[in-house]
Amino acid sequence: MTQTRLHFIASKTESISMFAALEAAFEDEGLPIAVREVDEDRDIHEVSVYTDGDEDAVEARMKDVLDSLALSKPIGRETLPDIDWVARSLEGLKPVRAGRFFVHGAHDRRKRHSGELAIEIEAGLAFGTGHHGTTAGCLEVLEQVVRREHPRNALDLGTGSAVLAIAVAKLAHIRVLATDIDPIAVKVAADNARLNHVKALVETVTAPGFHHPIFARRAPFDLIVANILARPLMRLAPQMAAHIAWGGSIVLSGILDRQRDAVVAAYVGQQFRHVRTLHREGWVTIHLKR
Numbered sequence: 001m002t003q004t005r006l007h008f009i010a011s012k013t014e015s016i017s018m019f020a021a022l023e024a025a026f027e028d029e030g031l032p033i034a035v036r037e038v039d040e041d042r043d044i045h046e047v048s049v050y051t052d053g054d055e056d057a058v059e060a061r062m063k064d065v066l067d068s069l070a071l072s073k074p075i076g077r078e079t080l081p082d083i084d085w086v087a088r089s090l091e092g093l094k095p096v097r098a099g100r101f102f103v104h105g106a107h108d109r110r111k112r113h114s115g116e117l118a119i120e121i122e123a124g125l126a127f128g129t130g131h132h133g134t135t136a137g138c139l140e141v142l143e144q145v146v147r148r149e150h151p152r153n154a155l156d157l158g159t160g161s162a163v164l165a166i167a168v169a170k171l172a173h174i175r176v177l178a179t180d181i182d183p184i185a186v187k188v189a190a191d192n193a194r195l196n197h198v199k200a201l202v203e204t205v206t207a208p209g210f211h212h213p214i215f216a217r218r219a220p221f222d223l224i225v226a227n228i229l230a231r232p233l234m235r236l237a238p239q240m241a242a243h244i245a246w247g248g249s250i251v252l253s254g255i256l257d258r259q260r261d262a263v264v265a266a267y268v269g270q271q272f273r274h275v276r277t278l279h280r281e282g283w284v285t286i287h288l289k290r
Ligand SMILES: C[S@@+](CC[C@H](N)C(=O)[O-])C[C@H]1O[C@@H](n2cnc3c(N)ncnc32)[C@H](O)[C@@H]1O
Pocket: 126, 127, 128, 129, 130, 134, 135, 138, 157, 158, 159, 160, 161, 162, 163, 164, 179, 180, 181, 182, 185, 207, 208, 209, 210, 227, 228, 232, 254
């Protein structure tokens, strides 16, 4: 699919506030946004929004966001060549260490250390190589929760590449239900579970939120991890409460720093109590218990 990059030049200060404002504006669509330093001495930065949809509509919303910050910038367009960018970017990915986990591609198998829990991810078309602050944050919190609480029945909602489901299965040796709204991600998740020798423990299912008969069979869970986004997570709070066992833990991410209080409030309203918030690269991972 052809992608378009819409971009403009800004100072560092402007680019920081624009990044946050654009991320909020395009949160629901999940459009990738990037800031890169062009020339540090002259304070030139470039802000880009990537879309494979209606670029006129995206440009109009970028202008609205610029207006709301009283900024006016000419917006340029670049049509990106038709390349499998996920596959291309994976080739150059460095492995990630989060807690005891070592998440790597096939090319870094030899870098595994003994004592580490290695997870091999060839994510391809699904999110979750471990590089994003939200995934790494979940891995770190999950390690602590599993060590302390010894869960026996886990759910990874919004599994993407299945990186988190694989992590829980490898660490706790328990069954994990791994669900995603996107059937392509579910196929990738199943392939990754097989690649990591936990296919017998990780069951993959396509489901939006909790809409699937499997939840009636598999709930209540004593551990739920969901790395989605703040708004869907807030909407899901009552159903999370309905599917978690008393004393169980939930680990939530995909939440920006400034959205943390609203998400915690939504879950406190469902009789969860806040245990810990981990901050990583502008994102938070929240651990709550019921
Ligand atoms: C940010 S990725 C997280 C992937 C992986 N769990 C990780 O932590 O790296 C979010 C995933 O959630 C899925 N998703 C978004 N909304 C969902 C929903 N309502 N129900 C199920 N999956 C959803 C997306 O398709 C995507 O694969």
